[in-house]
Amino acid sequence: MRMTGRPVRTGKGGGQASAGDLLELVRSGRAVTRGALQQATGLSRATVGQRLDRLFRAGWLREGAGGPVDSPLGGRPAITLEFDDAHAIVLAADLDTRHARAAVLTLGGEILAERSGTLVLEDGPEAVLGELGRWFAELPAKTGHRAQDVCGIGLAVPGPVESGTGRVVQPPMMPGWDGYDIRGRLSRAFTERTGAPAVPVLVDNDANLMAYGEQRTVHPDCSAFVLVKVSTGIGAGVVVDGSIYRGVDGGAGDIGHIRVGADALCRCGSHGCLAAVASGGAVARRLAEAGVPAASGSDVRHLLAAGHPEAAALAREAGRRVGDVLATVVTLLNPGVLMIAGDLAGTPFLTGVRELLYQRALPRSTAHLDVVTSRLGERAGLVGAGALVVEHLYAPDRVEERLLALGV
Numbered sequence: 001m002r003m004t005g006r007p008v009r010t011g012k013g014g015g016q017a018s019a020g021d022l023l024e025l026v027r028s029g030r031a032v033t034r035g036a037l038q039q040a041t042g043l044s045r046a047t048v049g050q051r052l053d054r055l056f057r058a059g060w061l062r063e064g065a066g067g068p069v070d071s072p073l074g075g076r077p078a079i080t081l082e083f084d085d086a087h088a089i090v091l092a093a094d095l096d097t098r099h100a101r102a103a104v105l106t107l108g109g110e111i112l113a114e115r116s117g118t119l120v121l122e123d124g125p126e127a128v129l130g131e132l133g134r135w136f137a138e139l140p141a142k143t144g145h146r147a148q149d150v151c152g153i154g155l156a157v158p159g160p161v162e163s164g165t166g167r168v169v170q171p172p173m174m175p176g177w178d179g180y181d182i183r184g185r186l187s188r189a190f191t192e193r194t195g196a197p198a199v200p201v202l203v204d205n206d207a208n209l210m211a212y213g214e215q216r217t218v219h220p221d222c223s224a225f226v227l228v229k230v231s232t233g234i235g236a237g238v239v240v241d242g243s244i245y246r247g248v249d250g251g252a253g254d255i256g257h258i259r260v261g262a263d264a265l266c267r268c269g270s271h272g273c274l275a276a277v278a279s280g281g282a283v284a285r286r287l288a289e290a291g292v293p294a295a296s297g298s299d300v301r302h303l304l305a306a307g308h309p310e311a312a313a314l315a316r317e318a319g320r321r322v323g324d325v326l327a328t329v330v331t332l333l334n335p336g337v338l339m340i341a342g343d344l345a346g347t348p349f350l351t352g353v354r355e356l357l358y359q360r361a362l363p364r365s366t367a368h369l370d371v372v373t374s375r376l377g378e379r380a381g382l383v384g385a386g387a388l389v390v391e392h393l394y395a396p397d398r399v400e401e402r403l404l405a406l407g408v
């Protein structure tokens, strides 16, 4: 029954394409008509119809607004299919050391409502996640939804995350959080306040999720993407072929604690880390020593936005420090896009990065490299956290189990 073209990779054992595989083809835009799905999978028209019927009954698919298109199998024009990104909502939050941002998103990644405010990580996970649960309980109503419409929660944190458990591992900026059950606490905080059923909670590093959000939204064709977040600390996220690269322990991209040979004390307890000399926190400290009131990366951001000359000079110097380390990063990974994000991301810092990067890296590593600033800005982590949840829930190998749970 196989038609032209290579059938899609299917689940374990190489069996026939599942409903989850069909959904994946539609979501990715690789096949959006019944005929194209037949062609891509080698399934019969009847089998494709049965599988699509389950996806329609679950409310996950709808007929496209674009109207019929020419069928790849010939004959009359075919109805297009699309993922129904309004059948549920996602909650996401991005925690910084003293500030948090939370949002309701569609399954397509559009932010529907948002709130932000002071949440201090040093107060510990119990207090912070309890308060975040309260924010999450109130957010759906602002978009006309109920807590029961939430299908999952994504959380970005400024520390290394063990992806199997969602726990942070020895996080310098999150004292008291080491090994804490973030997923369990946040899930409980949400269900206790709303009475809604428990939903999956996914946790990842903030730079990873910012990179994921920016790559998917702004640079979808870039197969090797690096984002460096320079705020109170410094971290990098790497997206390769559309997936976050985390390394074996979730530690990939933790460039803030590379020793650069200075003697400044870092929050991690070591001396001479990159973050101790070139982060927003380090620049704030230098400014404070010079009599300019600044205590955090966000204070530096405000000074930079106001064109403060000393802040600009220190940001450029910090950019050179970071650029020196990024020369190695770029040589190792040969990315197409290097994005600078966070409190320091602006012209002075970028100028410093470019000065050292192009001087130290091999020309071949930088020939096709774009060094850019963040497009999504402070929302990048939220968009990435939302996408992480959606990709988790609608992955082909999870769809079958979820359809059965819905009784379709």
Ligand SMILES: [Zn+2]
Pocket (backbone or CB within 6 Å): 256, 257, 266, 267, 268, 269, 270, 273, 275, 276
């Ligand atoms: Zn350190």
